[in-house]
Amino acid sequence: MLLALDVMGGDNAPLETCAGAVMACERFADLELALVGDTEAVRPLLEKAPASVRTRLHLVHAEEVITMDEPPAVAVRKKRHSSLRIAMQMVRSGEAQGCVSAGSTGAIVAGGVLVVGRIPGIERPGLGVPLPAVDRISMLIDIGATVRCKPLNLYQFALMGDVYMRKIIGVESPSIGLLSNGQEEVKGDELIIEAREFFRKSRLNFIGNVEGGAIPFGAADVVVCEGLTGNILLKFIEGTGEAMYSLVREEISRRFLAKVGMLFMIPMLKDMWARFNYEETGGTPLLGVNGAVIKAHGRSRARAICGAVGVAREFVMKRGFETIAQELAEGVIRE
Amino acid sequence: MLLALDVMGGDNAPLETCAGAVMACERFADLELALVGDTEAVRPLLEKAPASVRTRLHLVHAEEVITMDEPPAVAVRKKRHSSLRIAMQMVRSGEAQGCVSAGSTGAIVAGGVLVVGRIPGIERPGLGVPLPAVDRISMLIDIGATVRCKPLNLYQFALMGDVYMRKIIGVESPSIGLLSNGQEEVKGDELIIEAREFFRKSRLNFIGNVEGGAIPFGAADVVVCEGLTGNILLKFIEGTGEAMYSLVREEISRRFLAKVGMLFMIPMLKDMWARFNYEETGGTPLLGVNGAVIKAHGRSRARAICGAVGVAREFVMKRGFETIAQELAEGVIRE
Structure with missing residues (x-):
């Protein structure tokens, strides 16, 4: 190849x-x-x-x-x-x-x-990034290919994410969630509400709205959003990781006990890092x-x-x- | 009172x-x-x-x-x-x-x-949540009062956030950032580009677009966004905190060395928790x-x-x- x-x-x-x-x-x-x-x-x-x-x-x-x-x-x-x-x-x-x-x-x-x-x-491509969650790898799509979307775009992201998770990652009947400001039906704006109708009428395993707070817990195999939202979220994740790392390092350098404690924890932190550092493992497919x-x-x-x-x-x-x-x-x- | x-x-x-x-x-x-x-x-x-x-x-x-x-x-x-x-x-x-x-x-x-x-x-109120960043408390506005915005709404959020940071928090000339999918001028959609013109013509200390990754580093004193984005971001922050907590706890329970290490680190973690646990300290003003x-x-x-x-x-x-x-x-x- x-x-x-x-x-x-x-x-x-x-x-x-x-x-x-x-x-x-x-x-x-x-x-x-x-x-x-x-x-x-x-x-x-x-x-x-x-x-x-x-x-x-x-x-x-x-x-x-x-x-x-x-x-x-x-x-x-x-x-x-x-x-x-x-x-x-x-x-x-x-x-x-x-x-x-x-x-x-x-x-x-x-x-x-x-x-x-x-x-x-x-109509529009979507960039789908595999994000490690507690119990699975979720795909967040779109993270910046299509800044603002029509309902059809969100629906097509879901279709493509569904294929990716089934064919490439091997998830049977991937669950699809629509990222919104609340799980309830009444939440979201016109875009989200219209997209939801598309999702409902399809054969997708659509589980409804998912909140931002549910993503780290693996709320859905495919989490669908506009590129603007996905991009802000993804970069926020990166920034938070970096900020926490530098803060913890600084704190530890000032504290003897914490320094000792850190030594004991290195193996665990290395394992967790390997699990969550998507930058090292993932490529982002342009679907x-x-x-x-x-x-x-x-x-x-x-x-x-x-x-x-x-x-x-x-x-x-x-x-x-x-x-x-x-x-x-x-x-x-x-x- | x-x-x-x-x-x-x-x-x-x-x-x-x-x-x-x-x-x-x-x-x-x-x-x-x-x-x-x-x-x-x-x-x-x-x-x-x-x-x-x-x-x-x-x-x-x-x-x-x-x-x-x-x-x-x-x-x-x-x-x-x-x-x-x-x-x-x-x-x-x-x-x-x-x-x-x-x-x-x-x-x-x-x-x-x-x-x-x-x-x-x-025209529309904004919920502004004080978010702890590395070197300051930033206000993220709006986090859900106004799901989708017009440029005027974003501009008024900035005005209100500016007053809040000056009068209540005591920040002199608060820096105002517009949350977007990239720092560069070309980034953002029509909403963000139009809002930027409002910001520019005002006396606000407007520093331009800020990316999601810059928020944890305290990119701006006031970070302005639509309610949908702010809500997803805020809930994601909460969810990540909870997911990390449960993961770390689970990992530690399985590892003897990490358990020992954790004991040494408790004072540091308590201090950091107190600093970042905005739920405990903050109320969110409806501006x-x-x-x-x-x-x-x-x-x-x-x-x-x-x-x-x-x-x-x-x-x-x-x-x-x-x-x-x-x-x-x-x-x-x-x-």
Whole structure:
């Protein structure tokens, strides 16, 4: 399987993206990667890769890079030689079966729509992030592809999230919740109330409104919301983790007893960290486009890039986007 | 100062609301409280109160209670003898200078608008919750009074949050941030972009968009958002706290070393808990109505009720709503 990796995207590119590529090829023997980026910068970074890996890494030159502060749609349109655009064109042409980038979310979404193209019938794509909850991994969709939504958009996010959880994660009959300001029927605004009607009439395992407070407890397998809300929530989660970490570290440095206590707790904290640090493990699928397009976190290091490549590989193997297209066309999950 | 307390509101009413009333009168020598509720149920709960407190607690009978599952506006209109409505009528008539309830958020907002009345010029009220961040207390407004907003609503939340932080909390020139899916100017939807123009033209210390991830770091003194977003975020914070607590407790019970470590860390965790447990300390002011209307958390116990009464008292003493009305009328903060 050949996947395209935008090695210029993200805060730690191309050093960590290349290291991640090597790691992924070591992990997956069937994998070939097209490393799209500045060939001169990339080549030296692969020198130490084992020969068995090196032969599966193919350099594809890209002269331009889309940066974080560019208006995404404009950048994707204008920078025809950007690493992200070339990686996506390889998906569109069928040369690569999927692509991964740690670049700007907006550019990945714009590229997904403009270059890779939407699945017929899908009005807007959705970015679905797998969030660890107490008893499961929930998918929060959308986290920023579609800032404001129509009821149809929310409904299609639910359909796509349902397929993802069934086909990729292997959850039977995923429960679908609509994020709202209260569980009760009377809660929500017109958008939520109209979307609820769509959900109800479908064959989805729709469990109604879910509150923000229920997400960490694994209220639903798929939690559906507008991109604005999902984005704010996701970034808040990240920020809270960082703030708590720095606060606890500061407190501990000032307290002898706490320092001792911390030593005893390190194994437990390491386990919990591994369980909840979604940045390290997850890639965020852009659902609704004609291929496996996976966004890695902007701050990804090698392990996270490798993880995102793994997500793309699985999405291809389990025929993620084909299933969405098929079920949509057959009306299996849409009535 | 006489404040009205809806002793029937909240999960632990009237036991904890009454205990909170006693606690508040012990703490504030100048305070008198009208305890609005089922007199028969309330009276025995005050038997053990010291005489100096008992004389400052006045029973006001209310035959009805508004429950959590009633449509709020309908309940406020129909239940003319409900404890919440009577407490609010006391504010409207000037008999009480403010009121506190741990009842349904929707009913408090509806009562604030329908019974207490809006400040002239304020289109929609906003609930502003003080959120502890790394280096300050930020006010998140709105957390559910106005589910969806117009740009003017967001702007008026900012004005009211600005007054609250200056007059009540004592922050000089509070920084105002608009919650969005990215710091950059290009981020946000039409609502956010239009609101930004309002903010810019005002004399507010507007610092631009803030991301969800910046909130825990104290990005701004006042963080403005739609009620839907604020509500989801606030409940998510609560849920995360609870989920982490139960997870850590479970992990610790299974690990001997962690148990030992925890013992050493208890003093630190207690301090941090005291700092971040806003439920215990905060009351949420309903800004934009003609009086001090303070919402306590639905799960409030005595200490939290006492805290919310303290917030109401301060709001009255520092002339919170009068200042909002005055600055709005004078155009001091609105141009």
